[in-house]
Amino acid sequence: MEFDFVIVGGGVYGMATAYHLARLGAESVAVLERAQPAGGASGGIGQRGVRANRRDLRELPLIREANQIWPTLHEELDGETGYIRTGGTYLIEGPASTGFKGIDAAETYARAQTELGVPTELWGRDRVRSEYPGISEDIQGASYVPTDGMASHEATTLAYAAAARRLGVQVIHETGVASVLTADDGGITGVVTDKGETIRARREVILLANGGVRRLVADATGRELPLWTIHPLASRLRTSTSAHIPMLTGHETRPLSVKMLGTDVMLSGGWRGRETAGGSEVVTDRLAGNIEVLRHVFPYLADLEVITADASRAESASVDQIPIIGRCAPRLFVAAGWSGHGWAIAPVVSRLIAEDVLLGISSPLLTPFSPERFR
Ligand SMILES: Cc1cc2nc3c(=O)[nH]c(=O)nc-3n(C[C@H](O)[C@H](O)[C@H](O)COP(=O)(O)OP(=O)(O)OC[C@H]3O[C@@H](n4cnc5c(N)ncnc54)[C@H](O)[C@@H]3O)c2cc1C
Structure with missing residues (x-):
C-alpha cells in the first residue's frame, strides 16, 4: 500500500490532522491505529477541560486561536463536540x-x-x-x-474521524506500526505494521501516537526525545x-x-x-x-x-511540560508530549500541522515547541 501521507495514531491529533489534510486538498491520506479511534487519551469517561487559565504561557497563543474554533466546531464537522463555555x-x-x-x-x-x-x-x-x-x-x-470550558473528547475525536472519512481519508484500525522505514539519506519513506506489511509514504509520515512516539522516533533516527508516559x-x-x-x-x-x-x-x-x-x-x-x-x-x-x-x-509528558511538535528527520513530522493538556489546543495544532506538511507553511505559533529546542 502507498499513500501521500501516513499518519500513525487515531486519537484526536491523528483524526483532526487527517481531516485538515483532506480539507486542504490532500487526496491520499491514511491513519493507522493499533486499536480503535479514540482508544487512547482522546477517549474515555467524562469531558476534557478547554482551559487557558495558568497553562504554560507559551501555549496561550494556541489556546486563544482554539477558542475561536471550539464554539462552532460541531457545525464544521457536522458532529457532536459537547463543547460548553463554563x-x-x-x-x-x-x-x-x-x-x-x-x-x-x-x-x-x-x-x-x-x-x-x-x-x-x-x-x-x-x-x-x-x-x-x-x-x-x-x-x-x-x-x-x-x-474556559470543556468538551466531550471521545465524541469530538469520533466527529473528526467521521469528517475525515467523508473527505476520503482511509482509517485503518487494529493495525499498529512496528517501525518507521528510513532511506539511506536518513529520510523517512514509510512504516512497517505489526502484521509485517510495508506501507509507503510518498510525502510524509506523521507520528501522532502519543505514548508510542518516543520508541518509534528512537528506532528510526537514533534520537531519544525527552518524553515519558x-x-x-x-x-x-x-x-x-x-x-x-x-x-x-x-x-x-x-x-x-x-x-x-x-x-x-x-x-x-x-x-x-x-x-x-x-x-x-x-x-x-x-x-x-x-x-x-x-x-x-x-x-x-x-x-x-x-x-x-x-x-x-x-x-x-515532556521534560519541560510543553509538547514537542516538528520534524525529527526529513519527511518525519512528530507531535507528542502534551503533558496532560493537549486537548484544548487540538483543533488549532492539528490544522497547523496539516498546513506545514501539505503546504509548507510553518506557523510561528509552533516555534516554541520545536524538537530543536533540546539540541
Ligand atoms: C485523564 C486525562 C485527563 C485529561 N484532561 C485534559 C484536560 O482537561 N485538558 C486538556 O487540554 N488535555 C487533557 N488531557 C490530555 C489530552 O486528552 C491529550 O493530550 C490528547 O487527547 C492527546 O491526543 P493524541 O491524539 O495525541 O493521543 P491519543 O488520544 O492517546 O492517541 C494516540 C493513538 O495512537 C495509538 N498508537 C500508539 N502507538 C501506536 C502504534 N505504534 N501504531 C499505531 N497506533 C498507535 C494509540 O492506540 C492511540 O489511539 C487529559 C488526558 C487524560 C488521560
Whole structure:
C-alpha cells in the first residue's frame, strides 16, 4: 500500500490532522491505529477541560486561536463536540508567606494572560464565596477566565474521524506500526505494521501516537526525545448534595482539576494510576487521596460515591511540560508530549500541522515547541 501521507495514531491529533489534510486538498491520506479511534487519551469517561487559565504561557497563543474554533466546531464537522463555555477558575489557597505563589503571583499571571489574549480576572475571598458557596475557608481568591470550558473528547475525536472519512481519508484500525522505514539519506519513506506489511509514504509520515512516539522516533533516527508516559487517573463521583461546582476548577497548589458532569463530579489531576506489565491500573488509596483533596476544598461534598475510575488512558509528558511538535528527520513530522493538556489546543495544532506538511507553511505559533529546542 502507498499513500501521500501516513499518519500513525487515531486519537484526536491523528483524526483532526487527517481531516485538515483532506480539507486542504490532500487526496491520499491514511491513519493507522493499533486499536480503535479514540482508544487512547482522546477517549474515555467524562469531558476534557478547554482551559487557558495558568497553562504554560507559551501555549496561550494556541489556546486563544482554539477558542475561536471550539464554539462552532460541531457545525464544521457536522458532529457532536459537547463543547460548553463554563468559565474556569484557578483557586488560590496559601498566602505568599507560606511559600506558595499566592495572590500577588496570581495577579501577575492574570496580567500576563490578559496581554496574551486570554482576558483574566482576579477574584478576592468574597467573590469566590459568592460563586462557590460553602468552599473551604482556606481559599483566598482565584483567577478567573470566562472563555474556559470543556468538551466531550471521545465524541469530538469520533466527529473528526467521521469528517475525515467523508473527505476520503482511509482509517485503518487494529493495525499498529512496528517501525518507521528510513532511506539511506536518513529520510523517512514509510512504516512497517505489526502484521509485517510495508506501507509507503510518498510525502510524509506523521507520528501522532502519543505514548508510542518516543520508541518509534528512537528506532528510526537514533534520537531519544525527552518524553515519558503518564497514566492520569480520572473518576466520576456521585453526591447526594445538591450544591455543586459551578465551573471548570483548578487549584494552584493542590493537585485538583474538577468539573461537573450533570449532577456528578468529574475529578482528574492528582495521584495517577500505576503502570503494570500490560498497561496501567487504578490504585485505591491514590483515588482516595484525590477525593480527600476534593473534600478539603469543597467540604460540602461529604458523601461521594465512586461511580467509575479509569487510569487506562496513557498520555505522554515532556521534560519541560510543553509538547514537542516538528520534524525529527526529513519527511518525519512528530507531535507528542502534551503533558496532560493537549486537548484544548487540538483543533488549532492539528490544522497547523496539516498546513506545514501539505503546504509548507510553518506557523510561528509552533516555534516554541520545536524538537530543536533540546539540541
Ligand atoms: C485523564 C486525562 C485527563 C485529561 N484532561 C485534559 C484536560 O482537561 N485538558 C486538556 O487540554 N488535555 C487533557 N488531557 C490530555 C489530552 O486528552 C491529550 O493530550 C490528547 O487527547 C492527546 O491526543 P493524541 O491524539 O495525541 O493521543 P491519543 O488520544 O492517546 O492517541 C494516540 C493513538 O495512537 C495509538 N498508537 C500508539 N502507538 C501506536 C502504534 N505504534 N501504531 C499505531 N497506533 C498507535 C494509540 O492506540 C492511540 O489511539 C487529559 C488526558 C487524560 C488521560
